Amino acid sequence: MVDFYKTFLFLNYGLLLTITFLVFLKFTILNKKEKQYVYYIVFLFLIEVISLFFAYVLELKDTSFLYPFYIVGEFLLLTSLFITKLDLPKYAFGIISFAALLFLIVNSIPKLIINNDEVKVASNIIIICFAGFTLLQQIKTGKNLSRFTLIDACIFFYYSVSVFFFIVQQQLKNLSEDNFYMILGVNNVLSSILYCSIIYTFLKLKK
Template sequence: MQDFFDITVNLARILGAVAFVIGIIRFKRLTKAEKWYVFYLFVVFCIEYISYALDWFSKDGNNTFLYPFYIAGEFFTITGVFIKKLNLNRSYFILTGVISLFFLSADQFLSSDLYKNDYSKGISNLVIISLAGYTLLQEIKKGIAKDRFSAVDKMIFLYFTVSIFIFIFQHQLMEFPIAYFTAFWSVNNILCCLFYSLFIKTFLTLKK
């Protein structure tokens, strides 16, 4: 099971990098809202490969300090997608920026006994799910022509919904044999692979 977990982790990293590179190549074909998908992939790409480099070169391999950066960057860029798609006022970017800074620095002013990054991740996911769901409902309600990234938005809704449950139960799973923990996280890795694959497919099918 550990081997399968390692394979899915590395595959997700590779697919994420490929999606980011193709997104950069197709960047000029994207609308202002769609460009935020590439910004999201950029954040993930940087965090993943900085983490990988630390694992490779650092003796202790401690990369937990990157987690708040991942949560904040992920939150700001994905909410940016839906703020643009919903044509919301620019002041919403200020709001999501402030919330992102909170995710980034919450452990600096909250007791470590009370604060868990998982709470930030849970709140972040709930907001993202709400925005994604509302955007999809608006498309159906208004009869808007199919959005080019509609499939990606649906996957965002699914992926972040499942992620909430994974982060809720991960601490309980640590009390079980490691095989249970790795199997649980392998589900997340497989969803990541599907998520990035959908990005790749969408970017490749874009027309000028």
């Protein structure tokens, strides 16, 4: 199971690198709303690069301090993306930003126990709600169905299943090593599906 996990982990590194180059090539043909996908992709790429830099160049054994920033960045970028697509009032950005800032402040308080995985589950659920509502609106109105609906659907699917995996991990404290890496491996497979949907969508984009 470790090999299964590592195989898709390295595959995802390659896919993410491919996507990063691809989105910059297509950046000029994107409208304002569509450019939000690029910010999300670049953020994921930078987080992976920074994590690898700390782990293999600086040889830090623990890079978990990056996890809260990953949670907040992912949450802000995806919720902002869907808020923009749904044309929600500007105060929605303020509410989301305040929630993210509050988490970072609380997380930095010494001796205060915060379960980052539970926060991740909560942020994923909010992302799922936004993505699901966006998909319903697109299906209802036929808006942007030819461009980014596939990515929105894959985001909804990926984060929905991720919530399930996090809940399983929380409930099953005594997971065997094989089962642990199986869950991580399947999560990597889902990431690969999401990345492939992004590559497919951007390859099809035309002016």
